[in-house]
Amino acid sequence: MNRGLTTEHEAESGRWLAEVCELGAMQHGETEPQAILNAVSFALGALADKIERGEATDEELALVLAD
Amino acid sequence: MNRGLTTEHEAESGRWLAEVCELGAMQHGETEPQAILNAVSFALGALADKIERGEATDEELALVLAD
Numbered sequence: 001m002n003r004g005l006t007t008e009h010e011a012e013s014g015r016w017l018a019e020v021c022e023l024g025a026m027q028h029g030e031t032e033p034q035a036i037l038n039a040v041s042f043a044l045g046a047l048a049d050k051i052e053r054g055e056a057t058d059e060e061l062a063l064v065l066a067d
Numbered sequence: 068m069n070r071g072l073t074t075e076h077e078a079e080s081g082r083w084l085a086e087v088c089e090l091g092a093m094q095h096g097e098t099e100p101q102a103i104l105n106a107v108s109f110a111l112g113a114l115a116d117k118i119e120r121g122e123a124t125d126e127e128l129a130l131v132l133a134d
Contacts, residue, residue, distance in 0.1 A: 005132075037118055040131055045115035051108035064107055065072075 005039075007032050022063060023047060072106075074099050089130060090114060 004021030009032070018035035019026045025043035029035025047064065050056040071088030076099070085102035086093045092110035096102030114131065117123040 036132070037121075037128075041115045041118035044111045044118070044131065048108045048112035048115060051104050051111070054104075061104075064111065065103070 005036065007035060023060065072103065074102060090127065 004019075006019050006021060008017045008019075009015075010017060015028045015030060016032045016035035017026060017028055018032070018039035020039050020043040023043040023046065025039050025046060027035060027038035027042050029038050047056065047060060050060065071086075073086050073088060075084045075086075076082075077084060082095045082097060083099045083102035084093060084095055085099070085106035087106050087110040090110040090113065092106050092113060094102060094105035094109050096105050114123065114127060117127065
């Protein structure tokens, strides 16, 4: 599900920002790997909630259901 | 993330059972698509929780982080 995963180092705070672009999830972390894990965890949780409420779009479902 | 997604129709109850094998998520549904959505939603939520707690295995992380 690594589609458009980007990271950015914030010079001022020294933290990393990771974004799972297609799911609109952005999260900070002290390190780059931690920021990525935070963003992926957040994205998965949000998507799980959307699916449960029947609110996931076809594009979002395709991210996890596609072969 | 469709790796080993299987479904089964239960003759007795008439319900469907879907399993996301690699994440050990099994869920029922009244229809096959609903069972699949239930299982995927459950699997994503469980994986998100595991990542958040730092308990996800490398294999589980590879499911969502692999290119």
